Amino acid sequence: MSLAMLCSILIVSTLAQLAAADFYRDAEITWGDQRAKILNGGKDLTLSLDQASGSGFQSKNEYLFGRFDMQLKLVPANSAGTVTTFYLSSQGAGHDEIDFEFLGNSSGSPYTIHTNVFAQGKGNKEQQFQLWFDPTTSFHTYSIVWNPQRIIFLVDNSPIRVFNNQESIGVPFPKSQHMRVYASLWNADDWATQGGRVKTDWTKAPFTANYRNFNILGCPKSSSGSTSCGSPTSSNSNEGWRTHELDAAGRNRLRWVQSKHMVYNYCSDKQRFANAIPVECKRSRFL
């Protein structure tokens, strides 16, 4: 491929990404008043937290399956007691939810990334990780791929967790309720940091988390209530999420993340589940 061709491909894909990320068009601030701000023509959004309130936003649309990317730069320095989130959730009883939560820590101590999946109101499927980089000094990309076969959590495109659809062995899987994207920054110093022992230092408030490049490739619910999703056979390269699964390199990367960076896995929590380790945990440890 010629250099000129490569450059034009890079330019086109960069433009496509910029066009896709617009908080004015795709999101609305839902709480926290002036603590949440859309900046830079819709490309950036900041959330802040002070002693009176946190703040949050949600996507305008609801989706049934998709790929959801967000770039985040987390609260720096002493973030103990703060929780920054990026998650999908349906509404009402028996809800579905797919979570990324970033639990702050005292200066110099690592953030914990908390993940969970709820189906029909039941969660209890937590896995937690510490990162291989400092998530407070620059933006990193956190992604949720959600298709009928599986949910994949990615950090900078590295899979950190795969939750397969195992309805065939009786494990509920979110697949029929539309979900919205939510993000928030709030205080949870009763549990978040070192089990609640380290409290938020309000002399350091306001705390701020930065979001950008909010990018959704998915199937939004239209105003008529139907879900429009394009054709599954479309040659559009944006359709990869529909069948996204791990290849050999992805499985190796996942094993590396899970062996080196996972700090909690509900599947290994014998104390908590006693003799009733969840049925999906009896299958392969990683997938």
Ligand SMILES: *[C@@H]1O[C@H](CO)[C@@H](O)[C@H](O)[C@H]1NC(C)=O
């Ligand atoms: C905070 O850091 C300590 C060690 O310094 C670690 O044990 C803990 O898991 C970290 N994360 C949270 C959220 O407490």
